[in-house]
Amino acid sequence: MEKHEESFKVVQVCNVEPYLDTTKPFSSPTSLPLTFFDLLWLRFPPVELLFFYELTNSTTFFYDTLLPNLKHSLSLTLQHFLPLAGNITWPSDSSKPIINYVKGDNSISFNVVESKESFKDLSSHHCEASKRHHLIPHLKISHEKASLLAIQVTLFPNNGFCIGITTHHAALDGKSLSTFMKSWSYVACSNSKHDSSFLSLPETLTPFFDRSLIQDHNNGIGISDAYVVDLMKQGGPNNRSLKIMNFSGPVKHDVVKSLFELTPSNIQKLKEHGKNDMKMKVINLSTFLVTSAYILACLAKAEQPKVEKVVFIISMDCRSRLDPSISTMYIGNCIAGQKIVFETKNLVGKNGFLNALEGINKALNSVKDVGVLNGAENWVSNMYSGFEGAFSLGESRNNNGGIEIGLALNKEELEAFSTIFVEGLESI
Structure with missing residues (x-):
């Protein structure tokens, strides 16, 4: 990544919060349990995706029109996906990690970068992995706390832009991430026509978060309990850390x-x-x-x-x-x-x-x-x-x-x- 530092610059570093009506009380639940399906991925590396878009409009259009719409539509989308703006924590009084999304601590890292690299090369079907590192946002993960979602928008002036998204694997699988991205796209397109503080989603994009329907037992065994025992042995004993483990093995070059x-x-x-x-x-x-x-x-x-x-x-x-x-x-x-x-x-x-x-x-x-x-x-x-x-x-x-x-x-x-x-x- 070092050799690319001179070819890009950070333009904005900010957080995007779910758009909420400040005149009304924050009545949403403030936590969400992790199921055994989630706990399985607790210490696995984050999922990283890059979306490239050609853009022939001026840089002024990007900053004056496109970027504000991306940020506002993301805020509107998060109204429907509130837990994704939260963090994974493992409270001392809880036997399992949970997702917390309390007001004042529920936002997504959203950074804007300009790059002088070749948009054509980076967006091609075959590209050296190291050349794309600076397009990928990083999650804030410590022993006590882990963010779920981070976004970086990289502008290649007069050529295009890239949306890089990194998600915590314990929060989303591929189907869930696809639903979120399609919802954000739907809101962004709708918001460009009707600037609004709330946009409903069609049934095919409306998220469902109810964990109670996933039965946590198999042949009488509590699956989550079995996972917690295994997780606390990894790097343990009694290891409640949320830090990601290294699964990469030997470094592969080229x-x-x-x-x-x-x-x-x-x-x-x-x-x-x-x-x-x-x-x-x-x-x-x-x-x-x-x-x-x-x-x-x-x-x-x-x-x-x-x-x-x-x-x-x-x-x-x-x-x-x-x-x-x-x-x-x-x-x-x-x-x-x-x-x-x-x-x-x-x-x-x-x-x-x-x-x-x-x-x-x-x-x-x-x-x-x-x-x-x-x-x-x-x-x-x-x-x-x-x-x-x-x-x-x-x-x-x-x-x-x-x-x-x-x-x-x-x-x-x-x-x-x-x-x-x-x-x-x-x-x-």
Whole structure:
């Protein structure tokens, strides 16, 4: 990051609070419990996302019109997402950490930066990870207190701007963060037309925070209680610290953050290939299933692991899988990891995609039989044993039903993956 310090300058450092009517009392609840789904991620690194937008308007337009709208619409959006302006604390009289969002201590860090770096290079599908570090905001995290959300807007004069957002993993999963960002976008677009102190959200964006519907037991065992015991042993004994643990392992140099896309036609080809050639016949192959299987097979072939077995963990949205199910607009963590063990030779061979597809499909089907919370009391101890890599999946920016895949690989691995990714689709 040091070599970029002269190429950017901090313009504004401020906090954005939820817009509240000061003539009325603050009647909202002031705390929110963390469920076992949240506690699982308490000491995991924050989630960092960057959104790039082209902007041909003048710098004056950005500061006079666009930036004030971003800040005011964020304040309006936080009316609906009050807990996100709070902090995680672990009160001495509480057996578990909680989210506090009391008036006077409920705001989001919002910084504005100008950069002389190349907007085109930084927003490209393939960019060295180190070049983007100065675009990412940092959460305030100490042993006693952890903020949940931080935002940085970086202007590239006459080219575009970037919104960097960092979230505490114990507060939001991917679905929740997507709901928040879509809500902010909706309010920003509406506010530009109708300047208002309150904007209601459509039903498809209205957040749901009720934790009472998540049953905290599995085979008679209190899952949260089991997690707290495990968490307090990490760096313990009796460790109630909220500091993030280091899961990064050895430093990898020359890492390039890359974005690949599967178009709707690519996805359809993978589904047809799976239906026609899988030994285990499946009528409906989901986009998530075929995408995960294809990327796993491509990664295995690119990296050529020097081990006999590869462990793959998939994240499953549990909102519809719980009994009873909860709202798709639930804000918090509601994901479970399913561990799958593959023989390396089955992934790197000719039928790597099909073998990955069958393995993941079998694992997902087993969840239906034993329940999504089977073995949940052991998730913390399993998760904190560490991991070596990951990839992310998201909706295509083109809003066409495609999928974007985020990866961080060194240059050699990236070149190999790119070739395998393209040639694999062409050969189907």
